Amino acid sequence: MFVLRAFTVLVLAGIPAFAGQGGRPKAEPRANKHPGEQMLMNLSQMTPEEREKALSRLPPAQRANIEKRIEKFQTLPPAQQERQLDRLQRLNALPPQRQQQVRRSMRALQDLPQDRKKAINQEVRRLSRMPEDDRQNYLNSDEFHKRFSPDEQKIVGDIAEITPTR
Numbered sequence: 001m002f003v004l005r006a007f008t009v010l011v012l013a014g015i016p017a018f019a020g021q022g023g024r025p026k027a028e029p030r031a032n033k034h035p036g037e038q039m040l041m042n043l044s045q046m047t048p049e050e051r052e053k054a055l056s057r058l059p060p061a062q063r064a065n066i067e068k069r070i071e072k073f074q075t076l077p078p079a080q081q082e083r084q085l086d087r088l089q090r091l092n093a094l095p096p097q098r099q100q101q102v103r104r105s106m107r108a109l110q111d112l113p114q115d116r117k118k119a120i121n122q123e124v125r126r127l128s129r130m131p132e133d134d135r136q137n138y139l140n141s142d143e144f145h146k147r148f149s150p151d152e153q154k155i156v157g158d159i160a161e162i163t164p165t166r
Helices: 003-014 035-045 047-054 059-076 078-093 094-113 114-128 132-139 142-147 150-162
Strands: none
Touching: 035 078, 047 059, 047 114, 078 094, 078 150, 094 114, 114 150, 132 142, 132 150, 142 150
8 A cells, every 4th residue: 555655646746757668568548547547557567676767767857756745645644645545536536627627726726825725725624524415505605605706616616526525
């Protein structure tokens, strides 16, 4: 599981750099499989030497970024790692067009001012503690619409869609 978690960070990085590389046969591609997911399969089937060789082919900045993401992921508590893996699985289960929309919202969240990021992250955590029916009712409520701009509402709704209830 440790190796799978480490390489899941690569998937989270969204880097399909390894598709088709490595000395072992590739996994059978699945329709709608995200390129990062295919890359994960390829990396997971490589020996440590093959993985090192594949990583060494990357530009230094990209490799450093991937290694940094792996290190950051590995420092998270196991429960948080599991939540991230669950969110990734939920994201990859969506139709491709919906995945793109959710990814755009995740990038848009990163571009917001710190205070708005904090408010949105708190709202997503709050929604994660609600049953699905309550969550949908709240997302349609005047209270929610008054607290967030239309763009922020979309971000909250998209990220809440891939966030499991607790």
